[in-house]
Amino acid sequence: xxxxxxxxxxxxxxxxxxxxxxxxxxxxxxxxxxxxxxxxxxxxxxxxxxxxxxxxxxxxxxxxxxxxxxxxxxxxxxxxxxxxxxxxxxxxxxxxxxxxxxxxxxxxxxxxxxxxxxxxxxxxxxxxxxxxxxxxxxxxxxxxxxxxxxxxxxxxxxxxxxxxxxxxxxxxxxxxxxxxxxxxxxxxxxxxxxxxxxxxxxxxxxxxxxxxxxxxxxxxxxxxxxxxxxxxxxxxxxxxxxxxxxxxxxxxxxxxxxxxxxxxxxxxxxxxxxxxxxxxxxxxxxxxxxxxxxxxxxxxxxxxxxxxxxxxxxxxxxxxxxxxxxxxxxxxxxxxxxxxxxxxxxxxxxxxxxxxxxxxxxxxxxxxxxxxxxxxxxxxxxxxxxxxx
Amino acid sequence: xxxxxxxxxxxxxxxxxxxxxxxxxxxxxxxxxxxxxxxxxxxxxxxxxxxxxxxxxxxxxxxxxxxxxxxxxxxxxxxxxxxxxxxxxxxxxxxxxxxxxxxxxxxxxxxxxxxxxxxxxxxxxxxxxxxxxxxxxxxxxxxxxxxxxxxxxxxxxxxxxxxxxxxxxxxxxxxxxxxxxxxxxxxxxxxxxxxxxxxxxxxxxxxxxxxxxxxxxxxxxxxxxxxxxxxxxxxxxxxxxxxxxxxxxxxxxxxxxxxxxxxxxxxxxxxxxxxxxxxxxxxxxxxxxxxxxxxxxxxxxxxxxxxxxxxxxxxxxxxxxxxxxxxxxxxxxxxxxxxxxxxxxxxxxxxxxxxxxxxxxxxxxxxxxxxxxxxxxxxxxxxxxxxxx
Numbered sequence: 001x002x003x004x005x006x007x008x009x010x011x012x013x014x015x016x017x018x019x020x021x022x023x024x025x026x027x028x029x030x031x032x033x034x035x036x037x038x039x040x041x042x043x044x045x046x047x048x049x050x051x052x053x054x055x056x057x058x059x060x061x062x063x064x065x066x067x068x069x070x071x072x073x074x075x076x077x078x079x080x081x082x083x084x085x086x087x088x089x090x091x092x093x094x095x096x097x098x099x100x101x102x103x104x105x106x107x108x109x110x111x112x113x114x115x116x117x118x119x120x121x122x123x124x125x126x127x128x129x130x131x132x133x134x135x136x137x138x139x140x141x142x143x144x145x146x147x148x149x150x151x152x153x154x155x156x157x158x159x160x161x162x163x164x165x166x167x168x169x170x171x172x173x174x175x176x177x178x179x180x181x182x183x184x185x186x187x188x189x190x191x192x193x194x195x196x197x198x199x200x201x202x203x204x205x206x207x208x209x210x211x212x213x214x215x216x217x218x219x220x221x222x223x224x225x226x227x228x229x230x231x232x233x234x235x236x237x238x239x240x241x242x243x244x245x246x247x248x249x250x251x252x253x254x255x256x257x258x259x260x261x262x263x264x265x266x267x268x269x270x271x272x273x274x275x276x277x278x279x280x281x282x283x284x285x286x287x288x289x290x291x292x293x294x295x296x297x298x299x300x301x302x303x304x305x306x307x308x309x310x311x312x313x314x315x316x317x318x319x320x321x322x323x324x325x326x327x328x329x330x331x332x333x334x335x336x337x338x339x340x341x342x343x344x345x346x347x348x349x350x351x352x353x354x355x356x357x358x359x360x361x362x363x364x365x366x367x368x369x370x371x372x373x374x375x376x377x378x379x380x381x382x383x384x385x386x387x388x389x
Numbered sequence: 390x391x392x393x394x395x396x397x398x399x400x401x402x403x404x405x406x407x408x409x410x411x412x413x414x415x416x417x418x419x420x421x422x423x424x425x426x427x428x429x430x431x432x433x434x435x436x437x438x439x440x441x442x443x444x445x446x447x448x449x450x451x452x453x454x455x456x457x458x459x460x461x462x463x464x465x466x467x468x469x470x471x472x473x474x475x476x477x478x479x480x481x482x483x484x485x486x487x488x489x490x491x492x493x494x495x496x497x498x499x500x501x502x503x504x505x506x507x508x509x510x511x512x513x514x515x516x517x518x519x520x521x522x523x524x525x526x527x528x529x530x531x532x533x534x535x536x537x538x539x540x541x542x543x544x545x546x547x548x549x550x551x552x553x554x555x556x557x558x559x560x561x562x563x564x565x566x567x568x569x570x571x572x573x574x575x576x577x578x579x580x581x582x583x584x585x586x587x588x589x590x591x592x593x594x595x596x597x598x599x600x601x602x603x604x605x606x607x608x609x610x611x612x613x614x615x616x617x618x619x620x621x622x623x624x625x626x627x628x629x630x631x632x633x634x635x636x637x638x639x640x641x642x643x644x645x646x647x648x649x650x651x652x653x654x655x656x657x658x659x660x661x662x663x664x665x666x667x668x669x670x671x672x673x674x675x676x677x678x679x680x681x682x683x684x685x686x687x688x689x690x691x692x693x694x695x696x697x698x699x700x701x702x703x704x705x706x707x708x709x710x711x712x713x714x715x716x717x718x719x720x721x722x723x724x725x726x727x728x729x730x731x732x733x734x735x736x737x738x739x740x741x742x743x744x745x746x747x748x749x750x751x752x753x754x755x756x757x758x759x760x761x762x763x764x765x766x767x768x769x770x771x772x773x774x775x776x777x778x
Binding site: 001002003004005006007008009010011012013014015016017018173209210212213214216217219220221223224227228240243244247248259260 | 390391392393394395396397398399400401402403404405406407562598599601602603605606608609610612613616617629632633636637648649
């Protein structure tokens with residue numbers, strides 16, 4: 001196990017009706033009322049009444065609120081730039097994100113950019129580091145990305161989807177009311193479940209030794225998602241099951257499952273090329289295509305972790321050989337994806353014609369990706385090819 | 390599942406040599422150097438060189454340090470009062486605890502008392518609430534009580550051992566270097582393992598429904614302790630195993646395993662009477678005596694959780710009846726305690742002559758204890774009697 005230093009001060013405010021506490025939490029975060037910029041996506045947050053409940057709660061505590069909708073899935077830098085230009089020098093003291101990962105990630109980048117003179121893309125292309133950010137409060141509408149407790153922020157810009165992670169981007173409070181998930185479309189529920197499990201996988205598939213405590217915690221969390229994900233997919237009104245799924249989702253990406261070990265993140269890098277190339281591609285669906293192909297490729301040289309995954313997480317019987325055990329685990333994972341109507345090939349994903357050579361090149365533009373096996377351009381291309389079969 | 394609101398900002402600073410970062414962390418906590426009161430227990434922290442490394446690290450960052458040793462196991466209010474009298478109006482800005490739970494709990498109460506005009510016992514007898522406290526930084530020497538990340542503080546005063554829990558008592562940083570545990574006496578290692586598992590049990594034995602995510606996390610953590618506890622007991626120099634055990638210990642009491650449910654805490658209340666009555670009794674040893682007796686008593690009316698514990702945590706085969714399954718689980722737990730040379734009866738504990746009638750009365754002085762089954766004085770007496778057989 002490696003040394004680590006970890007602190008996650010995000011207040012997790014969880015349960016029925018908790019969105020009505022947004023104003024009180026905002027005031028606790030700031031120590032006073034102030035001007036809050038409320039970011040959201042399409043009109044569903046407004047139509048459902050959630051946005052109004054959050055706005056009312058903020059106003060009841062004395063906040064002045066400014067609304068800004070229009071964040072898209074695979075959120076764009078252009079939205080961030082436009083919002084920052086509009087809000088600069090307006091005395092905003094808090095960003096409230098009402099949405100899923102795309103909205104929260106946009107809010108984080110706006111929060112950092114309002115504390116920085118230059119352009120937001122500077123943080124991604126290496127021209128600047130995020131030193132500080134306005135406080136962000138997240139009200140979750142989709143359990144998937146885990147951004148509500150994470151240090152990460154992923155933004156798309158001209159076909160490049162790039163991520164950064166800085167402690168000061170961690171939201172100060174995350175409000176999760178699983179009642180809100182009852183009206184989600186099924187493909188979003190399924191993609192969310194795939195995404196949250198992938199955040200645990202990216203930490204679990206590690207060559208760092210002596211990590212039994214965190215391994216067991218990660219295995220238990222993945223098993224909970226494998227059990228309860230299909231329940232909320234079958235019945236989105238199942239509040240009790242949503243409690244389990246949304247706890248997996250929010251812990252999956254707050255860093256705890258990566259304590260003391262090298263994390264991987266190859267699958268995210270490889271998938272980001274797909275949803276960067278075509279923003280209509282849903283991140284979770286892209287992951288369902290990439291992850292099994294990555295597993296089959298990397299397990300050839302690093303079998304041990306994949307045997308452990310097959311036995312402890314997927315619960316398959318050991319085969320005659322490690323290869324057989326590993327394949328049973330991957331096949332059971334694919335069955336799970338199929339049960340959620342997830343695509344399993346680039347063709348299923350509607351990306352049969354994507355330029356995999358140039359995506360592989362772009363994926364490795366900063367060097368190799370992943371750590372369990374560090375993948376170069378040829379490796380990534382081989383994984384795209386396998387995902388195309 | 391119940392609604393909850395949870396935030397744990399304690400920085401967990403973990404691994405080899407991390408005590409040498411005490412000064413840097415203290416400066417991050419305060420935003421500047423200042424006057425640090427360093428609390429410790431007997432002479433072992435000094436003899437091992439740990440205290441000097443912490444002091445040097447603080448001084449290197451510009452801190453003025455004041456040392457105060459002498460905290461005893463089952464820490465006394467008298468030490469807290471004496472230290473507060475000595476330090477009041479001295480401009481202390483940070484308390485550094487170098488020790489286990491007793492030292493950290495004493496540091497917490499000193500930290501709160503230096504921000505309060507009256508007497509420290511006011512917080513326990515209901516005369517005052519803790520509103521604020523100086524920041525505490527904990528450097529752990531014994532993995533057991535979990536105080537380094539918890540909101541709790543337990544203090545003994547004239548035969549009463551009482552606890553309080555307030556958010557502002559949570560240490561700002563917890564430094565855990567498992568190398569330090571290599572020289573611990575075996576009975577302290579064993580008592581620590583029993584204590585940390587009990588902190589998970591107190592949260593796990595709950596009647597709140599729909600808590601599958603937290604249940605699975607708690608079960609995984611207990612199983613890790615059952616596997617790795619005996620390893621560090623057998624070989625205290627086994628750093629890799631200490632990493633697992635000390636992670637269990639520090640997560641066991643930071644609140645995460647209690648999210649969204651009613652916690653129990655009867656066993657702690659019943660044990661505190663024993664170590665309050667005779668401060669030579671080690672808390673973890675008292676728990677090893679009380680827990681099986683409590684399990685046999687409460688499982689009669691609340692069998693479901695105990696069946697789950699027997700199957701999922703202790704890994705026993707289901708018996709012909711629930712009673713048989715439960716008893717197999719408890720017997721396997723007792724075997725575990727025996728393997729760590731823990732006592733299993735009041736007689737083994739050297740407490741055959743303790744006044745169980747008056748202890749039961751004192752235990753319930755504020756009302757019933759526990760929640761899975763709320764226990765009155767007669768129930769507690771029955772548990773003491775069972776523990777005496």
